Amino acid sequence: MSISLQYVHITVNDPDESLGFYRDALGLEVRNDVASGGFRWVTIGSPTQPDLEIVLSEPHAGRSQADGDSLQELLTKGVLTQIMFRTDDLDATFEKVRESGAEVLQEPIDQPWGPRDCAFRDPSGNMIRISQAPKA
Template identity: 85%
Template sequence: MTISLQYSHITVNDPDEALTFYRDALGLEVLNDVAQGGFRWVTLGSKDQPGVEIVLSEPHAGRSKADGDSLQELLTKGVLGPIVFRSDDVDTLFEKVRASGAEVMQEPIDQPWGPRDCAFRDPSGNMVRISQAPAA
């Protein structure tokens, strides 16, 4: 028996605005774009990690009004969990993402626990970290 990650969800205010960050700045590829019931789900992935997809969706997509309202409040506060990407060149990717106009939260630094990383906020306020494994 095996188990592996297939989807991870990121709540965003506007899928089109989020695409300028996740597709254009980070370089992920759009794999699927589905509209249903007035909402939209967009899945993205990386050729470097086939089979793992990120799903961008609005707070109310597929949820009750009360749950969507609660999720929107958490998104607005910027307190939803971060997403962490791995790169083999965090400094080059940092410059590409910064050049896109994304809000920089932390420039690349070597962390005491090993990796070199940086952090941004996506257009909806989610924290996005990019990490590079320490040299062996």
């Protein structure tokens, strides 16, 4: 038996604004864009990980009003999601994302537990960390 991660959902305020970050700054590709009931689900992914997809959706997309309101409140506070990406060139990735206008939370630093990493907020306030494996 084998098991693997297929989808990760990230709640965002505006899928179009979020694409400017995830597609244009991070270099992820759009794989699907579905409209339903006045909302959109945009699926993106890394060209190097074809079996893993990230779904961007608004707080109320496919949810009850109460659940959507709760997600919106957490998203507004900036405490809803933290996503960790890995890159082979942290400094170049950091500069590309910073140049996109993303809010920098932490410039690249060497962590005591091994990796070198940095952190940003996406346009909806989700924390995005990007790491590079320690050099052997």
